[in-house]
Amino acid sequence: MSMPCRVLLVEEDAAERQLVLTALGESKLVDYTVSVKGRNEALDFLHARNPFLGRPTGYPGVIVIGPRLAWGIGVALLADIRGDATLRRIPVVIVVVKPDAEMIRIAYEYGVNSLVAISEDANGRVQRYALLAQYWGWSNEPPPGCLLQSNT
Amino acid sequence: MNPSIDILLVEDDPGDVRLALAVFERLQLAERCVVVNDGEEAIDFLRSSGRFSQRTPGLPRLVLLDLKMPRMNGFDLLERMKTDAALKLIPVVALTSSREERDVDRAYDLGVNGYVVKGIDFKDYQATLRALATYWGDINERPPGFVERRRVAVIRSVRTVERRAAAAILNPWLWPLCRC
Numbered sequence: 227m228s229m230p231c232r233v234l235l236v237e238e239d240a241a242e243r244q245l246v247l248t249a250l251g252e253s254k255l256v257d258y259t260v261s262v263k264g265r266n267e268a269l270d271f272l273h274a275r276n277p278f279l280g281r282p283t284g285y286p287g288v289i290v291i292g293p294r295l296a297w298g299i300g301v302a303l304l305a306d307i308r309g310d311a312t313l314r315r316i317p318v319v320i321v322v323v324k325p326d327a328e329m330i331r332i333a334y335e336y337g338v339n340s341l342v343a344i345s346e347d348a349n350g351r352v353q354r355y356a357l358l359a360q361y362w363g364w365s366n367e368p369p370p371g372c373l374l375q376s377n378t
Numbered sequence: 379m380n381p382s383i384d385i386l387l388v389e390d391d392p393g394d395v396r397l398a399l400a401v402f403e404r405l406q407l408a409e410r411c412v413v414v415n416d417g418e419e420a421i422d423f424l425r426s427s428g429r430f431s432q433r434t435p436g437l438p439r440l441v442l443l444d445l446k447m448p449r450m451n452g453f454d455l456l457e458r459m460k461t462d463a464a465l466k467l468i469p470v471v472a473l474t475s476s477r478e479e480r481d482v483d484r485a486y487d488l489g490v491n492g493y494v495v496k497g498i499d500f501k502d503y504q505a506t507l508r509a510l511a512t513y514w515g516d517i518n519e520r521p522p523g524f525v526e527r528r529r530v531a532v533i534r535s536v537r538t539v540e541r542r543a544a545a546a547i548l549n550p551w552l553w554p555l556c557r558c
Contacts, residue, residue: 315483317491343519361492361509366493369493
C-alpha cells in the first residue's frame with residue numbers, strides 16, 4: 227500500500243474546488259492536496275517559482291485538471307507537461323462533463339493518463355472524485371521524484 | 379461495475395494468474411478477462427494474429443501488464459504498444475511486484491497509464507485488483523474507436539441460449555427441463 231502522494235488540483239471554479247476537496251477529505255488526501263486556479267499557476271507550482279518559490283522540492287503524484295477549467299486551457303496544460311522533460315512522467319487526469327468522442331481522442335493523443343467523465347449532479351461528482359482520489363492517491367505508484375514516496 | 383470491461387492480463391507466473399482470476403471471479407469479471415503469458419502473445423492477441431487470428435474483434439479496455447516476463451517483457455511490450463498507432467491509446471497499467479525506482483521511472487517514461495504494486499497477500503492483492511477494476515472499468519472513459527465488446531458478449535450469450543434451447547429440443551431427456 228502506498229502513502230498518499232500530493233495531488234495538484236487545477237480548477238478555476240471555487241465551488242467545484244470545494245467539492246473536490248470534500249471528496250479528497252473522505253479519502254484522507256485533503257492534507258496532501260494543493261489547488262491552483264489555472265494553467266500559469268499550475269506551471270508556477272510545478273516549476274517551484276513565483277508564489278511557490280521555496281516550496282518543498284518534488285512533484286505531485288497526480289495532476290487533476292478539473293471540469294470547470296476551459297477545455298482548451300486544460301489540454302494546453304497537458305501539452306506543457308508532456309513537452310517538459312522534467313514533468314512529462316507525472317500522471318495527469320482530466321475530469322470533464324459530458325465529453326464527446328473527439329475530446330476523449332484529443333486528450334489521449336496528448337498523453338492523458340486517464341479521462342473521467344462526471345455528471346452535473348453534485349453527489350455523483352463527489353463520489354467520482356472520491357474514487358478517483360482513492361485510486362490515484364492510494365493504489366497507484368507515482369513516478370520517482372514525487373513529493374511523498376511510498377512507505378515500503 | 380461497468381459490464382463492458384475487458385481486461386488483457388499479461389502475466390507469466392501461473393500462481394499470480396490463478397490469484398488474479400480468483401479475484402476477477404469474485405468481481406464477476408473472469409469471463410471478460412483474457413490471459414496471455416508474455417509480450418509476444420499479447421501482441422498476437424491485440425493484432426488478432428497467430429493463435430488469436432479467429433478471436434472476436436475488439437480491443438481490451440485495459441491491459442494489465444507484468445513487467446518481468448520471458449521472450450518479450452513488459453517494457454518491450456509497452457514500448458511496442460505506445461509506438462503503434464492502432465494500439466497506443468489502450469490504457470496500460472503495470473501490475474508488478476517491483477517498486478524499484480528504475481522500473482517505475484522506465485514504465486512512466488514509456489507511457490504507462492498507471493503503475494500498481496501487487497499486494498503481498500491475497501487480501502491486499504484482492505483490494506488492489508478491485509481498485510484497478512473499479513477505476514479503469516467504471517470511472518475511466520475509454521478511448522474512442524474501440525469495438526463495444528458488451529454487444530458482442532450479449533450476442534454470444536443469446537446464441538448460447540439458442541444453442542442450449544435447440545439442444546434441449548433435440549434431446550428428449552431434457553424435455554422435462556424445458557419451460558417454454
